[in-house]
Amino acid sequence: MANIKDIARVAGVSVATVSRALSTPSLVRPATIERIEAAIADLNYEPNHLAAGLRRQRSDNVIVAVPSIFNPFTSAFVEGIENVARANKMRVLLGITEGDIDTLNKYVSMIAGKQADGMILLEKTLPDIVRNPPTKSKMPPLVAACEYPPDITLPRVRTDDHEASALVVGHLAELGHTRIAAITGPLDQFMSKDRLSGYKLGLLRARIEVDEAIIATGDFSLQSGYDAMLRLLDADPQFTAVTCANDEMALGALSALQQRGISVPDEMSVTGFDDLRFGAFSSPPLTTVHIPTVEIGEAAMRLMLDSLLQPDQVSASREVILPHRLIVRQSTAAPKKRRKA
């Protein structure tokens, strides 16, 4: 492969000029640039990013740490990040953790190793470095999405899941439901807790008492929603609506109801959370809250770019909150018939 030296020789200039022509063309005479470009085309030259990176001490990569990419929520988020990364000449390095903290910590150390310039997190656990900032070396640029407790000082982007959850419950209450069950996410995740407390807030506002007997826990998967729905039905058949902490579980719940022969929304109203495409085409189409997942990724990447441009800026505590909105489809209606026990 040709290198910058070859180009310099062929174009009859110095390597410095070639370098400048590539990175700051405004400093080079147009005629010179032309000769250089001719040489580049001639030799099929491609700048060596590794060498440039070594010199400039940056890789132009950003790590995206997620437990798995194998679900629509995460992949939309990653798509958003990639969109703005690409527009800013940066690349996305995929870091799948499978929820393992050691793997996550290893990804963080890749920043010190210059494999990446920073990291965007969508994890339920934080890397150790957040709680134990390095004393000698400087803190690597980190951006958090969605899932984190309020006491950390990372730049972050999220939606107001608390209010969003209350909003859905309010919708059900307005329809006339008074016994509203819930299927939550895993309660060791901040996001789940937030959505659960929003559910309780919604009940409070509607003057409905919380009944722990009709709150079931899932793990955000279709299967867990299906299972939780069955458990709920077996435990107490008197509720007329169920609100799920995400669309996947709501879809699972829908499937369980269909199997039990309980009609939605006539006998049971069901709501989701996230607004996955699949929810719009379920039977019946799912009432849910739209979460701007792609935009969350985009905003996270923009925060990352900010951190990268202004190192050790105290923009550390920047927080972006994106708007949600209720999407009413056909899985919710006023409670009509009483189901038989």
Add this chain to the structure above:
Amino acid sequence: MANIKDIARVAGVSVATVSRALSTPSLVRPATIERIEAAIADLNYEPNHLAAGLRRQRSDNVIVAVPSIFNPFTSAFVEGIENVARANKMRVLLGITEGDIDTLNKYVSMIAGKQADGMILLEKTLPDIVRNPPTKSKMPPLVAACEYPPDITLPRVRTDDHEASALVVGHLAELGHTRIAAITGPLDQFMSKDRLSGYKLGLLRARIEVDEAIIATGDFSLQSGYDAMLRLLDADPQFTAVTCANDEMALGALSALQQRGISVPDEMSVTGFDDLRFGAFSSPPLTTVHIPTVEIGEAAMRLMLDSLLQPDQVSASREVILPHRLIVRQSTAAPKKRRKA
């Protein structure tokens, strides 16, 4: 940040020894290794991957080029790639093309620029370099997945979509269906053509004549499946089954049928293709063909590792074909009632 020189000084050895201790510990006396490791821990040293890469002329990155990651099929594929990449100390660089050939070509040139060592493709179009191999520089390591015409010489991994499609149609024919509609993918994609020809093969085997009037084209999206189903129903209400080129479109079709009040599977049988998780929880659960998407990604990455280990090997024409299997759920049944026109 500490570098290898600092470690050497603190440990009282030369940089060469430190480097060896890190990469080939067997060549270094255990006692020496201990001193070095102590120094590493002491100074919080992290090897600079950029410098190592420059010297060794490799980045340990592999680009995954996909039109979008925002769908379960692609993200499962990427997850598979990441799994085996991680196990082999390589990283995945996400390359989203949005179907743009220039973007794709740019990703290819990143290999020459040493940002990545190779590229795995899940695209409907091939980068120019495949048709016009470079004369002076050597061909970058490329691996193709699923979507490509048979005349290219890239290492590749796929399933036998042709037979898989015929298999589904065979299932419907066995149930007694004689008018079987199809919803295909975009016909400029090899994968769609393959699945369509498999559909026709299935009809042929069942001695059913092909009727172009009940073949509709979609674009693999939920919405397009929904739209195509409506078009089909309006054009000819006499068919009793419809086979869709992927699960997303089948789910869309299910939604359209439900809206029209046509019961599945009593009045209409529906089949999908891919076996997304969502298909198992639709109403009714979807009969489909399981495609081992994650495994396809894993196999693709293994082919990549092979290419990387044995440069200019003529393993170029290696092809891996992974098995599919029919998954019968409740969206298919023997044709019972005649729908009213």
Add this chain to the structure above:
DNA sequence: TTGTATGCGTTATCAC
């Protein structure tokens, strides 16, 4: 506007 010289941090070759 252009050229010269230095260093980024590592690996690998060759000695010892």
Add this chain to the structure above:
DNA sequence: GTGATAACGCATACAA
């Protein structure tokens, strides 16, 4: 088993 040293290819401070 270990050490000295020459690349790897580029960006930039400084000179001209």
